[in-house]
Amino acid sequence: MRKKQDHSLLTEVELEFMTVVWATGGGTVRDILAVLNTAQERAYTSVATVLKIMEQKGFLTSERADRSLIYRPAIPKAEYQKTSLKNLSSKLFNGAPAALVARLVDDEEVTDDMLVEMRALLNERLGDNGN
Numbered sequence: 834m835r836k837k838q839d840h841s842l843l844t845e846v847e848l849e850f851m852t853v854v855w856a857t858g859g860g861t862v863r864d865i866l867a868v869l870n871t872a873q874e875r876a877y878t879s880v881a882t883v884l885k886i887m888e889q890k891g892f893l894t895s896e897r898a899d900r901s902l903i904y905r906p907a908i909p910k911a912e913y914q915k916t917s918l919k920n921l922s923s924k925l926f927n928g929a930p931a932a933l934v935a936r937l938v939d940d941e942e943v944t945d946d947m948l949v950e951m952r953a954l955l956n957e958r959l960g961d962n963g964n
Contacts, residue, residue, distance in 0.1 A: 859905035
């Protein structure tokens with residue numbers, strides 16, 4: 834089967850599966866199913882189908898080991914996070930990252946400790962020591 838390699842964004846279910854693959858480094862359908870089923874019961878065939886679709890989309894690679902396929906991430910988690918944030922910024926915040934940050938900072942669930950951490954990250958990026 835030919836791979837599409839479209840690297841679009843993951844669906845909610847695909848992201849849940851991909852999070853398991855990133856966390857575990859990959860595995861067989863049974864390996865991934867075992868981790869997924871700790872949160873919600875799923876059928877083997879459903880998991881196998883979603884993993885195959887994710888491989889066709891270019892998010893996973895697979896290699897045969899004995900009679901099983903071993904699935905591994907084709908893109909690092911950090912790369913996907915970067916792509917997702919750019920997409921979110923572009924589509925929802927008109928390409929203005931400051932608007933995205935402003936919305937995040939205005940969120941009442943963001944604690945003072947989180948804001949201090951964000952400030953430290955910004956200062957580090959700007960080469961500033963908080964002065």
